[in-house]
Structures are given as C-alpha cells and as structure tokens.
Amino acid sequence: MTLRKTNPPRIVIVGAGAAGLNLATRLSRSLGRKKAAEITLVDENLTHMWKPSLHEYSVGTKGSDEEISLLEHSHRNRYNFRLGRFAGIDRDRCMVQLDPVNDLHNRPLAPLRSLPYDILVLAIGSRSNDFGTPGIKEHCLMLDTPTQAKRLQSELLNLFLRLETGALGKDHSTININIVGGGATGVELAAELREATEQLAHNGIDRLRDPGIVHIRIIEAAPRVLAALPEKVSKKVTRHLGELSVAVSVNARVQHVTSQEVHLADGTILPSTLTIWAAGIKAPEVVGTLSTLETGSLGRLKVRPTLQSTHDEKIYVIGDCAECFWPEKDGFLPPRAQVATQQAEFLEAQLTAHLAGKPLRNFHYIDRGSLVAISQEGAVAALMGKAIGTVTFEGWLARRAYNYLHFQHLSSVQGWLRAVVLTALGKAMRRVRPRLKLH
Template identity: 45%
Template sequence: MSILEPAIDTEPKIHHIIIVGGGAGGLELATQLGHKLGRKGKAEITLVDRARTHVWKPLLHEIAAGSMDTGRHELPYQAHGHWHGFRYRYGEMIGLDRANKRVHLAATHDEDGREITPDRWFHYDTLVLAIGSVSNDFGTPGVAENAIMLDTPEQAERFNRRLLNACVRAYAQQGPVRPGQLHVAIIGAGATGTELAAELHHAARGLVAFGLDKIDPEKDIKITLIEAAPRILPALPEHLSTATTNILTGLGVEVRAGSRVTSVTPEGVNLANGDFIPSELVVWAAGVKGPDVLSKLDGLEVSRANTLVVKPTLQTTRDDDIFVIGDAAYLVPEGETQAIPPRAQAAHQEASHLVRQLQRKMHGEKNLTPFKYRDFGSLVSLGHYSTVGNLMGFISGKSLRIEGWFAKLMYRSLYKMHEMALHGPIKVTLDSVSRLLTRRTQPQVKLH
C-alpha cells in the first residue's frame, strides 16, 4: 500500500439506535434491545426523554385522585439504563436532520433558569419515535387557562394539589361551602375521564374522613362527567358503556352524554345547549393528538391528528430508517377502516415486534415483517367499586364480557405485564409484596 493511500478502517462501526420517548413502548423497547444488543456490544442503544422518570400513563388518574404514591411507581431512566444496557439522554427533541441522520435536542434548564444540558445533536443509524400523544382541546376557549390535562405525572399531581387545597380551603373558610366550590367537571368520557370520575368519588370521601368533617361529601362534593358523543366510552362496545354508566350514576356521578363544551371559565363549564355547570375544578380529557413537534420533523408525513403515518412495518412512509410506535404512530391495518387505537397494549405489541425487526434490519435484511395488531379487549377500572371489560378471541374469536373481581384482576395484570417487560419476574414479585405491605401502613389517599 502506498503511503499516499488512505488507511482502511477494518473495525466494524457500531450501529446506533436512538429511541425518543420513554413511555410504555419506548422504555420496553430500550430495555429489551439493551439486553440483546447493548450489553453485548452489538449496538449502542440510547433513550431520549424530557423527563427523568417513567410512570405508566394509565396510572395518571390514580395520581390525580391521590390514591397512588407516585414515588413507589416511578422509575428513573438513568438507573434503569445502567442496569439494562442502554444510555439515557435528558432532553426534548425539537428537530430532525434526516440527510445527516441527526436528532436535535433542546437545551434544558433548572427551576432557576440555569442551563443543565446545552442544545445538542445526536447521530443515529436507526431512529424510533415513541413520544406518545397529548390532549387535544380542539381550540375550545378557556381550556388552557382554566382546565388541567392529564398528559404527565406533573399535571396529575398539580390537579391533586388543587383538589386537596380546595377541600382544606372549604373547611377553613367562614360560612358554608359555596355552590360549585368543590364540584369537579371532567370533560371527556373516554377511559381516562371515566376512571378518574370513579377514583375521585372514593378519594374525596377519604379526604373528608381524615378530619374535614365540615364538608358533606354527599351534598358539597359533586362530580360531573361530560361527553360530546351520545354515550360515554364511545370507542368501546356499547355494553361496556351501559354497565359503566349504571355504576357511575349509582355512585352519584352526573353523566352528561351528548353534551358539547363551548368554553371553560374560572367558575365552570358552558355547554352548547346553553347549560352552565358550576365547577372550580375542571379536568380536560377529551381526545388526543400528536405533539406539535411531529409536524416539524424534516418532511415526515403526518395524519390529520398530527401523528406520523407509517407503513405496515412501522417504518415512516418517507424514511425507512425511522420507525414509530405507540400513540405517535398512525397505521390503518389492511382490510380495516380505523387506525390502531392509542392504547398501552398496542405500544407493548409494537415494541415487542420491533425488538426482532430492528435486529433483522441491522443484519441487512430489507423485507421486514409487517406488524399485526391483536385486540385483546378493553378494560375500564372504576377504582374500589368495580371493573368492567371484554376479552377478545377466547371463544371462536368472540368477546367475553367480564366484570367485578375477575375483571379487576385482569386490569391489574396489564400493569404487571409492563413491569415484567422492564424488570423480570423476581423484582416484580418483590416490589408487589413491598407495595402491598406499605399500603397497609399509609393513608389510602394523599394528604400532602
């Protein structure tokens, strides 16, 4: 070889896989790839998230009601990555350079405005976007100023503080509780709104039981569940909607189906039919959309709900090196008319599918296996009162309706499946026993 010729690098370049978003799908994918590739030096796995800890999103209504100790369920990304063979990078994705295969992260700052991490770019060979969804207020006036959404643990905890403060304020004030002062309006009767209504009914009575005896939970505390569709849980089978409505109305929750909200004020909620629902505590849970950043990712195709359109292989339609899973993905299965719904079970299945397919892609295979979604049914937890649902495919493809104790067990098993994918059976068993014992020695609702 001539001394003028460039040296040939014979060392194989390590494959960089970046996963943006540490929700259910993103964290499960990072964990499994870390085990199979990261620990063995076959690839470098990096998880990016703007939060430092992970909380399973279906638990947010329990955090909002104060019936769950967040600290016992949140998982630090930094430690989990160290244990499971992937790297964690703190920051929010704000852009993408597809030509040079780079992800752009914004600078981060602490509560005093001091910079924590600078504006940065990270190179990838394969990119997986799993940044989830956010609430869609559909441009309704007053929502941003007067309602709280439940997209993050911080928002759920903020609502819980408002609820606790409202109860303490009503107890300490001179005179009786004002009309609407302790009323809660939940706008949107999907799974989140419906589950929150039942959980709040129990939690509010728990707060009163701890000494706030001036408040009459039956007279002063009122929960109204508002839904624009003709029935609550409109995306689920009608028999689930009927069963849930009967349970909620039996608890005293006012169910207002077929009611469209036109505005939210500091005093309450205005409906299209002219009715006004007085309420100083308002939760907005009416629909989801993709985060705004998805429409700014270097020309990737987005749906009307601002989610990224993907092929059956979960690759974006305009870049085969970029995959999307979870709520951020828009995929209409062959022969279907509706996209795969934004549910935790879909994110779990997509993550499991990509664990195998990304390894095939690393080995140079071009024809990846299409993803096939299996709907195992729907479950709605009504807290301490009941759980209703249907399980799919048990009897010749038909659904099996379940309710009560067995349904509640199945609902809890979904969270255990998620934990199992992250930790394995031994740690999950020990954690479950620990939580059970601790729960016996603590108040059933959050009091601080």
C-alpha cells in the first residue's frame, strides 16, 4: 500500500511591512526550510521600506538603494512572494481575495485572483486618519506607504526647483510647508525637512541659502507635540524644533484645507504652499469590508490575547491593524514599530504551536521606551524598565540608539552578517555620494 504524501499547511501573510516581512523571514527559516509549512507573503509593492524611516525617504536623505526587493528576498529565503492588493477574505473556502495591481501606465501587473490558506496572518498596517476634515484628500500629501514617500520626495524637489528657477512666480518669495500632526511622524518629518533644505542650499538651490525662505510649521490639536510620550520628551523635542526654526502650533484643530491655505477652528488662516497630513491613524479602508470579522476603535480588527481574530481561530492579526488589549495600561497597544516587531517574534513560536496542536500562549508586550529623531546626528530617547523607571537622554547617543533600531530590523529580515555588510557599505557610500537624492 502506497501512502499519499500530504501537502504542508499553507501560511499566507498579507502585508510586507515591519511585522509581515519579519514574520515571513522567521517562518521561512524555521518551518519553511523543514518543509513543515508553505510560506507565502502578499503585498501590492515590490519593495519594502521600514515605515519609521519613511520621513527620510520622503525628503531624499535615504534613497531607493536602501529598499529591500521582495522578489530577491523571497528567493533568497525560500518563501513565496505574490504581488497583489488585499481585497477581502472568503472564510468559508479559506481564500484570500486579491485585487489587480497596475503599473504607472495603468497596465496590469497582477490580475484579480484568490490564494488558498490554512492559516492567514493579516499585517496590513494603517493609514492616516483625516477625521472627515474637508479638503484633506484633495489638497494634502500623506506619508503612509513607500509610494506616498516617493511622491512627496518628488513634490518637494520640484517645488524647490520651481522656486530656484522662478517658475513659482514673483508672488511666491517664500515657501510655507505645514505638517498637520505633532506625533513622531510629523516631528521627525519637520526636522528632516529642515536638514534637507540646508543640504539643497549646497547643491544648486541657491535661494535656500536664505534660512527665511522656507517656513516649516507643525500643527497639533493636542496641548503639546508627542502627546502620547512622556512630557519630558515633548519639552526636549519642542526645544530642538525651535533651534531648527520649525514653528509649532498646539491646541490648533484644522477645520478645512484648501490648495493654498490651512484654516484652523479658531479662525486662524495659515498660508500653505504644501500641506502634509500626519494626524492620527486608522485601519485601511478594506478592513471595513470584512463584515465577518469584529472591528474596534479606529476600524482595527479585534484580536484575542493569542493574536487570533475574535471570530476565526485560523486568522491572526498583528501590527497597526490589530486592536490588542494592553492589561498594564487598561487600553490597547499603540501603533508602534516595536509592537509589530515583538508580535512577529511571538507569532513565529505561536504558529509552530498551532500547527503542532499544542496550547497557544498569550502575547505580552514589553514597552522599552521611545526614540524620536530630530536630525541626522540628534535624537531624543525615553527608555523604560522596571529597574530604571523612565530615563531620557538626547544627542549623539540617542541618535545611535535610533539607528540601532533600524539595524535590528535589518538584521531580523536580512540576517546579521548581511545587515553588518549593508550598514558598513551604506556608511562608506555616504562619503562619496550626495547626502540627498537629487532626482
């Protein structure tokens, strides 16, 4: 009697962000290489950018050479990569539904199709929350995805070129850039943008040699920037922003936005050559179509302590799109990269136990603090622990700690040796190439 070989269980991960790519890499090295599972990663992009670095890509201080090719990465780590835009789930048939992906000329790259799964992991991240504010979709740029980061970089460079050549016209002697949202994204973008304008002044955009030409302002509805972090961190960051000539407006709620102005609820009208929206997050709109799964605040998918969705034990949810209860704070976990990373690490062992029919564990998050970059050589850090409490520090050491977070992520998805080589090469190349992407 010949025994029929059974196919390994299929684990499909949707989303190649910090959580999804990390998990796919880990599972491919453990379950995949042992043929204990077939790992498939799905994303609508061909490359991965670490989301906390999107503000650097958006102003050109990081270039496309630092992106990770998902095709190459999947081949090297022996998992499947499928190009597709997540559209929904057929839970009865255990199928992931994918919408088509087109190129810049609207030609199809990937058709409408479905993928079967035995275990599904949703790691589809988050999107900016416009809170229904009029004019946001029409007149603001966002910074949620690699595509949006590249568009913002192009828009900024073209704006400064038009200033230099006179194409803006005589009525535009200054540029006003308003960043709505004083969280980590808004603060880091403002600081990076100021540094980028200084670099552009040394690379042919002579008008930018006058520091008063470009006005950068953060608009925050809360009483202070970085309202979710300790007040000590907020005060230090506010001081550094002032040193960089970045204006900060707090207790300022945006009422509506036009092509040239930002209107505040108190009647203030701010001129705006370019408006960038970085105020709050919500789950991607596609989550709202998943009627058979339970959603919570900000449209995120509710999960059990095991990180399984509340209505389907075959579906796990991690990262920004998951609403996971945080017992220590009597609330929900924040949308941070360290949460996504810890969940990816946890889920590697969790899925191994799931496939083996062993009891599942509950996820426990350890808050190690926060880091906010305020220049290429500076940052503010707040480290947390039971033994030390909350310790804040800034400057060169904090920036090195910030860079180390990126190195940790790179090491988890590329391997330690490859991460060391890539980091060393990156430092060497920065000595011989422009500090900004100038095209």
